[in-house]
Amino acid sequence: MQQTKGLALEVRLSAYIDGEIGEAEKSELDTLLARDDDARALLERLKAGSTFGNRAFEDFLHDPVPLALVRQIKQGPGITPRFERVATANLPKRHLRIWPRLAAAAVALLFLGGMAGFILGSSVNTADPAPETTERPWIDEVAEYHGIYSRQKKHLVEVPAAQANEIESWLSSSVGVAFNIPDLTREGLTFEGARLLVANGKPVAQLVYRGRESEIFAICFLKNGSGGKPDQFSETIRGDLSLVSWQKGDASFVVIGPSSDAGLQDLARTVAAAI
Structure with missing residues (x-):
């Protein structure tokens, strides 16, 4: 004390x-x-x-x-x-x-007004911080989901890859975005299955892939999201994850993978062309 x-x-x-x-x-x-x-x-x-x-x-x-x-x-x-x-x-x-x-x-x-005490030698703006917005970027939310689900062993996905046709019809109707499941075997990724997530109150589709060293990748998308300009890919870091996002039509997409993967932008372009 x-x-x-x-x-x-x-x-x-x-x-x-x-x-x-x-x-x-x-x-x-x-x-x-x-x-x-x-x-x-x-x-x-x-x-x-x-x-x-x-x-x-x-x-x-x-x-x-x-x-x-x-x-x-x-x-x-x-x-x-x-x-x-x-x-x-x-x-x-x-x-x-x-x-x-x-x-x-x-x-x-x-x-x-300068009382004796802690002498910091610098001034601090005491104005109340601006109120935080209630809506977070949707990719922040799916990054958090990914961080949790990617550690699952027996329950990595809701619907397994063997039911690919069901996944496409289920997520298309749930999210409102028509899509094809990209075949990424040439990129060393194996399709594991899918989940349905929620971000900012909107349904989000998540397609899950496993890499050669068992690292988990995901493709997530939602309708009318807050993506960037068409054909413009934006990469950001969230902890040990890297996210490459883009806009296509009335949907926003993001590919999530390990931040150490230098080829994630190329992977995102391949996904954008195939999905």
Whole structure:
């Protein structure tokens, strides 16, 4: 437990929020907060700053890694698999916790006009973050589905590849998009079957394939999706997955595979021509 007596009030309250002070100090601060409106207001600002800082740092950790860097790490000689994660993932927990507290201190300093305490040497915009939109990109949702279903052993698909005709009629009527199941054996992929997913409240078809090394690929599509311009292929990274999306007619498509696969764009073009 920390001993914060004699330090600035914002420092003491910061430790109070973290639960890093002893019972005697906690009781003393509880008494202060019960009778002092300014202290309570400062506590609320520190809590708000901590929440904002946590959210900002979480967003930073989840920023997509450039494709070229991902593939260089995964395919480059002499690099062991344990270095595949972003460097910040290996930081000690006590270092990761500094960021939310710095954000909280910055908010307090901005409101208190330069009081003694955490001297950050930089200003923070205290405007409330813009409200998040309720609708997420559909490919983000199917990427999450893929991350779950691709680990299934006995239940990888709903309908197996042996029922290909049923899959085409079932998904065409469910999704509203006519299609053919692409034969990707020349690309080293074996068709395993299909699933019906939901993204942004819309039905999404998922065709599942297995690679030569048992890696799982998928083709997903929905009607009137948020795809790009016709014949324009866009590739993005979501964790250890790569997604190549495009628009065709009134449907949006995406091919999902391992982010280390440098040929995913070529695969997507083959799928676009065959589906």
